[in-house]
Amino acid sequence: MITKNRGQFKLKLSDLFPIQDRLLHLIFPATCIACKAELSASDTPLCPFCINDLDYTHFEKYTESTTLEKLFWGRVPIEQAYAHLFYRKGGSTQQILQELKYKFNAELGRNFGNSIGNILREKKEWMDIDVLVPVPIHPKKEFSRGYNQSAILAEGISESMSIPIHALGLKKSKHTESQTRKGRFLRWDNVKNNFSLSSQTNWDGKHIVFVDDVITTGATLESLIRTVLEKYPDIRVSVISLAFAA
Numbered sequence: 001m002i003t004k005n006r007g008q009f010k011l012k013l014s015d016l017f018p019i020q021d022r023l024l025h026l027i028f029p030a031t032c033i034a035c036k037a038e039l040s041a042s043d044t045p046l047c048p049f050c051i052n053d054l055d056y057t058h059f060e061k062y063t064e065s066t067t068l069e070k071l072f073w074g075r076v077p078i079e080q081a082y083a084h085l086f087y088r089k090g091g092s093t094q095q096i097l098q099e100l101k102y103k104f105n106a107e108l109g110r111n112f113g114n115s116i117g118n119i120l121r122e123k124k125e126w127m128d129i130d131v132l133v134p135v136p137i138h139p140k141k142e143f144s145r146g147y148n149q150s151a152i153l154a155e156g157i158s159e160s161m162s163i164p165i166h167a168l169g170l171k172k173s174k175h176t177e178s179q180t181r182k183g184r185f186l187r188w189d190n191v192k193n194n195f196s197l198s199s200q201t202n203w204d205g206k207h208i209v210f211v212d213d214v215i216t217t218g219a220t221l222e223s224l225i226r227t228v229l230e231k232y233p234d235i236r237v238s239v240i241s242l243a244f245a246a
């Protein structure tokens with residue numbers, strides 16, 4: 001009997017995972033990260049209503065400089081800047097950022113990266129990008145978080161725009177002990193000036209795009225761009241961020 005039926009139950013390994021997903025979904029129904037409504041098995045971490053209702057910047061439709069581009073005026077030269085969502089305290093964008101940073105929701109990050117890439121690949125000013133560079137986070141944070149959220153976004157953008165990613169390494173500081181006693185801002189200040197470029201890195205003449213999860217004052221990016229421009233004065237730099245606190 002068992003032998004007779006065996007053929008009917010032949011499953012490829014790849015077939016097993018959707019079943020596993022469906023079973024898990026029955027036991028723990030997934031909920032939308034913004035409105036907590038129950039999601040159908042095929043939904044992304046956000047329900048269709050919330051996806052439609054997000055605080056989109058629509059910067060891709062602007063013909064003049066955006067508020068994000070103006071943020072860098074007089075500080076560092078950038079070609080262009082794009083942010084997908086506006087960040088407002090208590091809004092859905094805040095929930096999305098928290099989900100990305102603290103809940104290991106890599107799928108969400110990759111989905112947003114894909115959406116951003118799908119928008120920008122249609123725009124001629126974004127067609128000559130050579131490299132995506134995720135804004136690095138402190139290695140300790142990356143270790144405890146399991147990933148760098150900006151790198152996850154960059155992966156999604158890279159997928160839909162077919163542009164390679166070049167990760168910046170951060171050098172370990174010799175003064176870690178004393179740094180832990182300093183304030184958070186100062187500590188990051190030390191770190192961001194300590195990133196390393198591998199010996200293979202050659203960005204001469206390239207158009208590089210920094211990818212960040214959220215831009216508020218722009219100070220981190222300003223510092224990174226300044227440092228990169230010191231080493232490669234003839235590169236062009238642009239910026240992509242999931243969110244912008246306007």
Ligand SMILES: [Zn+2]
Nearest residue numbers: 032035047050
């Ligand atoms: Zn929802």
